Amino acid sequence: MANITKKLLAQELRRKGYSISEIATKLGMYKSGSISKWCRDIVLTPEQIDRLVKKQKSGSCKGRMIAGEKLRKARIRETELMKEEGIKEIGKLNKRDLFIGGLGMYWSEGETHSSNEQVSFTNSDPRMILFMLKWFKEICKIPKDKFSLQIRVNEVHKNRIKEIENYWAKLTKIPSGQFTKTILIKAKSKKNYPNPEVYFGTLRILIHQSARLRRKISGWIEGLVKYSPA
Secondary structure (H helix, E strand, C coil): CCHHHHHHHHHHHHHCCCCHHHHHHHHCCCCCHHHHHHCCCCCCCHHHHHHHHHHHCCHHHHHHHHHHHHHHHHHHHHHHHHHHHHHHHHCCCCHHHHHHHHHHHHHHHECCCCCCCCEEEEECCHHHHHHHHHHHHHCCCCCHHHEEEEEEEEHHHHHHHHHHHHHHHHHHCCCHHHECCCEEECCCCCCCCCCHHHCCCEEEEEECCCHHHHHHHHHHHHHHHHHCCC
């Protein structure tokens, strides 16, 4: 059983009020460290806590569990606060912010090998794909008809190809005629996704006739290196 399946099952059992050790037994796992990590943000109800306390027959157990739940809730609150704080610190992006942000993403995930002068960017995160499409359009001045998109999915999801193609077409708002044939990856998947909606493969954005842009992007990257603070 792949870890992702065990994780989802563990979280489902935890929401039902099972203890970490009970979940470990049900999943056939000898160590409960991973289960504790997977379930750390799941808050138990008072009734579930009482059930676990009675099961363990320990008077001091209830106090520890209540304290643990308080810590869990505090961690969740802090996570949300930090997220909100981070969003505020970023604020509204101006054009230069978009330029630098997209360039950093391209440097990390785009085609940069010296033997290839194509401009392409590949990722599985839909937010990053949308950010880069905006970057290509607004910063690089690429018209919509110059984009060519290619989907890559593991062959174990070949029965979902149409669903996956529709997902990316709807997300990007790029006409289906600009999508090339979906590539099936034959490598054995290390993950088993019980919920299809969590997997849509990767999307490659390719810009037609982009040698000049590729050279310009290389210059931009060199500029980042040259003018970054020592």
